[in-house]
Amino acid sequence: MSTRFLGLISTTAVAALAVTGYAAQTHVRLSAAHEPVLAPRKTAGPPAPSASPKVKKDTAKDGKNLDACLDADCEVEVESGQRIPLDPKYGVNGIDVRTDGPRVVFTANGRNSKMVTSMDATIAGSGSSSTVNGLTFRPRMTKDGRIIVQVTHD
Incomplete structure (x- = not known):
């Protein structure tokens, strides 16, 4: 076999692998882009405690009384x-x-x-x-x- 023929086969194989790898990466990217994004599920648990009303620092809790x-x-x-x-x-x-x-x-x-x-x-x-x-x-x-x-x- 000639060196020229081996070079051609090697170059073709490398090109085929490169194209296949690129196509696979592209497919993965497109798939991920088209998949729906799901909202996080809320877990059932005790209700959050209600916050007590905060008194502003510029007001007195009992006013002027x-x-x-x-x-x-x-x-x-x-x-x-x-x-x-x-x-x-x-x-x-x-x-x-x-x-x-x-x-x-x-x-x-x-x-x-x-x-x-x-x-x-x-x-x-x-x-x-x-x-x-x-x-x-x-x-x-x-x-x-x-x-x-x-x-x-x-």
Whole structure:
């Protein structure tokens, strides 16, 4: 056999393999392109818990209703000169509030005691709080300069 004939057979075989491989790849691509895409199936399970309504950071949960604090569990907007009323069982006659910009001064008078504390309401995120007789006060300032106080008890 001549070298020329072997070269021709080899070249033809390589070309045939290349064309067959290309055709196979093309077929796969076309098949994948025409197959329907199925949506993922939802699995049955317990319903997602409903999210509780979120209170905006610029609003107080109890608004301006200072009487909501009688049970020492409230979040109210306060202004200078107001008094936050509390049930006498907490040992204080209420909390007097004075504000001067971001500075909030709380004054609590009890049976035989008086507590005065001053806090900066702009640093509320860092844990600014004051506690007297198991009552904790956490002031924060809104973007528009209003003061909101959260009152909690042990």
